Amino acid sequence: MSDSTPPVPPLPDRSAAEAARVTEPAATTPAYDPATDPDNTGVPTSLGDDATAIGRGFFAALFDLSFRTFITRRLASVFYLVGLIAIAIGFIVYLVNGIVGGVSLLWYNTGAGITAIIATVIIVPLVAFIAIIALRFIIEAVVALIAIAENTERTAQHTRR
Structure with a gap:
């Protein structure tokens, strides 16, 4: 036994x-x-x-074919800035188009024109704000995922025998 x-x-x-x-x-x-x-x-x-x-230099990390160096964390602020600029451009375009469209409706149907202007002034900023929040969430999630990968790799290197 x-x-x-x-x-x-x-x-x-x-x-x-x-x-x-x-x-x-x-x-x-x-x-x-x-x-x-x-x-x-x-x-x-x-x-x-x-x-x-x-x-290491940015271009050395960019052309690292083994993907041992992540550039996402370095570029996160650039992606966020570009995203904010794109959202701001979209905000301006939709706001101007909505107001111009609402004013053009005033000549044919006053109620529809006023409703279109009010809806534009309320909905466009709300959608832009939600887009900024979504952009931030996505970038933070990607950066967190990369940080987890880097920390896991570092832990694996220190636990190898």
Whole structure:
């Protein structure tokens, strides 16, 4: 008959209460100093290889065929700005067209023209606001997904034997 009980791990050399009483100096990391930051990213240089990967040039990362370096986090603000500009252009175009269309309706049907102007003034800003929120959500989700991928890769590198 085989013994199916799992092995018991060894006990620590001191109790938890004793370990809590002993104050050992904690390892401190140096404070961030912008003057010594080599690439102005805020990433400490103690990361070794990770710091050089972050500091790589944009075009080197863009043409990295192994996809080991992500550029999405670097470009997120650019995508957001371009999206905001596109939403602003759409807002202006639809607002002007709606008001001009409503004014042109005033000559034939006063009620329809006033309704079109009021609907344009209410709906177009509301849709633009919802579009800005949706754009932000999408960009944040993509950036979070990339951050998860980077952190998972970093964890996998540190746990390999």
